[in-house]
Amino acid sequence: MSNTETPFEQIVRSRRSMRAYDQTIEYDKDIVRKSLELAILSPNSSNMQLWEFYRVTSQEAKEKLAHYCLDQNTAKTASELVVFVARPDYVKRSIQLNLNLVNDENSFEKTSHKERRQEYYSKTMPLFYSKDFLFIFSLLKKLLVTLIGLKKPTVREVTVVNKKVTIHKSIALAAQTFMLAVQSYGYNTCPMEGMDSKKIKKLLNLPKAAEINMVISVGKGTKEGVWYPQKRYDYNVVVKEI
Ligand SMILES: Cc1cc2nc3c(=O)[nH]c(=O)nc-3n(C[C@H](O)[C@H](O)[C@H](O)COP(=O)(O)O)c2cc1C
Structure with a gap:
């Protein structure tokens, strides 16, 4: 050593x-x-x-x-x-925990950050962690990000397998x-x-x-x-x- x-x-x-x-x-x-x-x-x-x-x-x-x-x-x-x-079955609980953090009155976060995080945990996270049936929803999400990806950088890992x-x-x-x-x-x-x-x-x-x-x-x-x-x-x- x-x-x-x-x-x-x-x-x-x-x-x-x-x-x-x-x-x-x-x-x-x-x-x-x-x-x-x-x-x-x-x-x-x-x-x-x-x-x-x-x-x-x-x-x-x-x-x-x-x-x-x-x-x-x-x-x-x-x-x-x-x-x-x-x-993976604790998604709802975790979203709530994070929303509580965002809304905590003692938080020192900037309002613009708060709004973005509020949106992230109430919209993006439920979508990313949504349940899938026969991989259909995953395929739809994959198609969507492929289209978005033609115009700008985007997260590609959106399927139920990626979630795991x-x-x-x-x-x-x-x-x-x-x-x-x-x-x-x-x-x-x-x-x-x-x-x-x-x-x-x-x-x-x-x-x-x-x-x-x-x-x-x-x-x-x-x-x-x-x-x-x-x-x-x-x-x-x-x-x-x-
Ligand atoms: C995900 C993962 C799974 C592993 N599974 C086993 C295992 O089942 N049995 C075992 O003896 N070692 C297991 N290892 C240890 C690796 O064999 C070990 O990290 C590797 O040979 C390098 O040796 P070191 O950790 O002493 O540097 C695992 C390591 C990782 C990261």
Whole structure:
């Protein structure tokens, strides 16, 4: 480590996906709470916050969840498992939350901004998150933005599939904030998409509309838990300057 490394660099560089945790240590549950509080501050599309975070701490539920994470060692040895969940069914609630913010008398927003945001949450958001039947509405919206796009730059991602991507993007950002926060408290994590989402939804009593984004294991890592050296493409291979 160079002495010019900032605390943030140190956290990012030391994070590795941990596949085996020390199960003998006293585990400080509060760091997960603090890390989730930070995760909730992550940027998210239109501040819709269509997410939920399920902390699975009881031995019985953890064992079931680890089994649904395909019995991966990281899940089986974790002190706690956190399930990051997408809630597309919370759109109405989120629109209302944002409209309340816009109309809050203590808001320091400029009137012109307020009016634009009022319009955005009462018209654009309901349209973007509208339900679809046989993809018909998505196709109509796609056609509309294609026509608008002939005249001016416009958002093209308007289908029901794009909507899901939008929600999951935001949750992935929260997941990264969470993992870095846990790392900063001296614990480790591993994100998992290798899991049976249907069975996990049943375990968490979630409705059909909810979607599992990922499960993240948390605990005190071990040397054996890092399975291989960290290797990434070189900077010049993946970063392009135009
Ligand atoms: C969306 C996502 C899903 C992942 N799923 C799994 C998983 O199911 N099991 C696992 O052991 N690692 C999983 N990983 C961890 C990656 O394998 C790991 O990040 C990658 O190999 C790079 O290693 P590093 O995180 O140690 O730098 C996942 C990572 C991401 C971002």
